[in-house]
Amino acid sequence: MGRPRRRPGVSRRDLLRGAAGALAITPWLTACGGGSGSGASGDEARATARAPGSGAMFxxxxxxxxxxxxxxxxxxxxxxxxxxxxxxxxxxxxxxxxxxxxxxxxxxxxxxxxxxxxxxxxxxxxxxxxxxxxxxxxxxxxxxxxxxLPAGPTERVRLAAVSCASLPHGFFNAYRRIAERDDLNAVVHLGDYIYEYGNDPGQYGADVQAGGRTFEPAHETLSLDDYRTRHACYKLDPDLQALHASHPMIAIWDDHETANNAFVDGAENHDPATEGDWPLRRDAGLRAYYEWMPIRVTDPTDRRVAYRQFRFGDLVELSMLETRLLARSEPAGQADAGDINDPARQLLGNTQFDWLRAGLQDSRTRWRLLGQQVMMGQLRLAGLPELMQLPVPELDRLLGQVPLVGTGGVLLNPDQWDGYRAARQRLFDLFANTGNVVVLTGDIHTSWAMDLQPDPFPITGSLFGGPPVGVEFVVPSVTSPGLPQLQPARQLIRVNNPHIRYVDLAEHGYVIVDVDAQRVEAQWWYVDDILGPSNGERLGATMRTESGANRLTAG
Known part of the structure; x- marks a missing residue:
């Protein structure tokens, strides 16, 4: 692919230096709330104080x-x-x-x-x-x-993948590091671009508010004006502005662009009794998202339809999936194995699945990448065979309060594909007939690399699971908190989940996805700090999959 073509003397780093000079005279750009925690009206937040200079209206x-x-x-x-x-x-x-x-x-x-x-x-x-x-x-x-995007024969594609940027939890240093790169075709944002919470004690991030970073509006977002103001608040961040000014973005929402753990009929963080009609709130969040994001409208009659494809010549076809608002069944509750195994449970819905199947079957590119929200591979506290039915009440008694016990072991998070087993199996069957599938995932605030296999666990896995059908790269958060207290348990997680090749539970940053005809390589880059502005980053890990292998090796 080589370096982007430009005239001598003009680089993106030069542009960033100029932008940094302009931002230096506008300190109000560093935090929406200015550290005061006091909320402004939507009109005030979107108007902002005008800085001197020709860009005051922008x-x-x-x-x-x-x-x-x-x-x-x-x-x-x-x-x-x-x-x-x-x-x-x-x-x-x-x-x-x-x-x-x-x-x-x-x-x-x-x-x-x-x-x-x-x-x-x-x-x-x-x-x-x-x-x-x-x-x-x-x-x-x-x-x-x-x-x-390239057309025709293409030797190389490089993407940056990001997700989960909670403004009060820290500074968007990962965005700045991506903005400084000269070697990217695009940035893939996998969701949680904004968060819906407020600044009151007990709200997400209220105990941190790093560098005085607070939300506008100060309360949780419910109305169209609230969501517009929250997007405007985020767009004042200088590191996010640098990212957008440097690379085109291919984005899809997750749940926090509307409300936490959203599904087709509601959300965990939505109470109809006190917060009104869910479709009204959902549509307000989506309308503001389409207004404030550089995204093309897919279906003017239904804002939830955001799945779409991007072709990078003959090398990569990227399918962006919507797994939250369009068709997702409500996440299963504790010890609810029947719901997990119900073949009617959906994440994509039939229409989106048929669209994806047609796209994968008709693909003429070497690689098929999928951008989506929640972890697809299995994650077990106790990795047991997929086909083994567990005595749920007895395990509840022995293990106490665990998130979910049921078929396939102890599930840590039924909000991800683990809670939609039949829907995942349909997808794995599709991957098995496709080949060279790489899934890019956000949401979970931590870093993972794994083989996608119908049953990766001992005994039944070797008998019935079959070989891997693809691989998954899960990107770390930009700032949203992971599970640093569990970092020492990484090896235990891998022992219980033999398909997982890499895991990090503490670091923040982004993933570079480097593609050529022979392999797809993922590099996890971690920033050195999020509690203040920083210039440091390090390469944490490299994993790759070779063409035709459908499994990972260390880079």
């Missing part, structure tokens, strides 16, 4: 996303002088000085879309770096850098 930065070979979404938000619509011009150029403009146009930042702007210019050249900006009433936005 204080929430710029972004690009959903790249294709000939187009890419360009995004910004305008802070207008009044509540009316605002004319906005946009430009794309081959150079950061905009001497060679290749596309331009005009649009409106309208109050109905919270004065956000999205344009989808076509006719761009495949696998090409370009620069973009917006202009409104004499104000000029920051310059963004984006890249189209």
């Amino acid at each position: 204080s929430h930065g710029v972004a690009s996303g959903d790249p294709l070979a000939d187009r890419v979404i360009l995004w910004t938000h305008v802070t207008p002088p009044d509540s009316g619509p605002m004319p906005v011009d946009w430009q794309i150029a081959t150079d950061a000085s905009f001497d060679d403009i290749i596309a331009q146009g005009s649009t409106l930042a309208e109050p109905a879309r919270d004065h956000t702007v999205k344009v989808d210019p076509t006719g761009l050249t495949p696998d090409t770096v370009s620069f973009y900006r917006f202009i409104a009433a004499g104000n000029r936005s920051a310059t963004g850098r984006t890249r189209t």
Whole structure:
């Protein structure tokens, strides 16, 4: 693939230096709440104090996303002088000085879309770096850098995968490290881009509020205005702005973009008696997400339909899946083995599964990547054969309060695919007939690499499980807390789960996914701190799968 093409003397690091200089004079960008913990109204939070300079109307930065070979979404938000619509011009150029403009146009930042702007210019050249900006009433936005997808024969693709950025838990140093890279085609965000909680004691992150980082609004998000304000709050973060200005993003939500442990009919963190109708809250969260994220609308009649595919030449097809709001059955409760094994339980739903099956079967690329939310591989406190029925009441008595006991051992988290066994088996059957499947997963705030095997446990696994049908890379969180207190138990987890090749329960960072015709390699990069701004990172582990192997080896 090589380095992105650009004119001499212009690099993304140069752009970041310029952006850093601009941010240095705007200290209010470092935290939504300014460390005070006092909430502002939605209008106040989105307006923000205007800094001197030409970019005053564009204080929430710029972004690009959903790249294709000939187009890419360009995004910004305008802070207008009044509540009316605002004319906005946009430009794309081959150079950061905009001497060679290749596309331009005009649009409106309208109050109905919270004065956000999205344009989808076509006719761009495949696998090409370009620069973009917006202009409104004499104000000029920051310059963004984006890249189209390759077409035809493709030697190499590199992606950064991220998830789970709780603002009060720490600084987004991982985003800054990704922004500084010159070697990426795109960033894949696997969800929990925002969190819905408030700043009150007992709320998630309220006991940390690193560097005075607090949410706006100060209360939990329920209404459309709340979700819009929360997105605006996040978009003021300078490290997140640098990430968006440096690379196109391919994103899908998880649960916290609406409410924790969401499913088709509700969420664990939603009480209809005090918080109103779930579909209203869900739709408010999704409307704000589409407004504030550089994502292309898949189905104008149903915002939950966000599954879509991206083709990187003849090398990679990336399918982004929706496992939360469209069809997910309610997660099973404690000691509820019957629900876990119910073939009617869904994560994808029939329509999305049929779409995925058609895409995988028709794929003409060497590799099939899936971006999705919750861990697909098995995770057992006691790794027992999938086919062994356990005496649930007796194990409850012996083990006490465990999250879930049932077929296949003691499950740690029925919210992931472990709680939807029949749906996972249908997917594994599909993978077995596909080959070269790599799953990218977020949600769990920790790092994992594993073989995907129908039954990886002893006895029945060797008799009935068959070989692995793919591999899974689980990315660490940007800031959301993992399980550092269990870090010493990593080897025990691997002993009980022989298909798991790597696990880290404490570190924060991101994963680089490096693809060529021979292998897919994942590199776990960890930042040295999240409680303050930092420049340090280290390579924690490297795992790879060779073409045709469907299993992992250490890199």
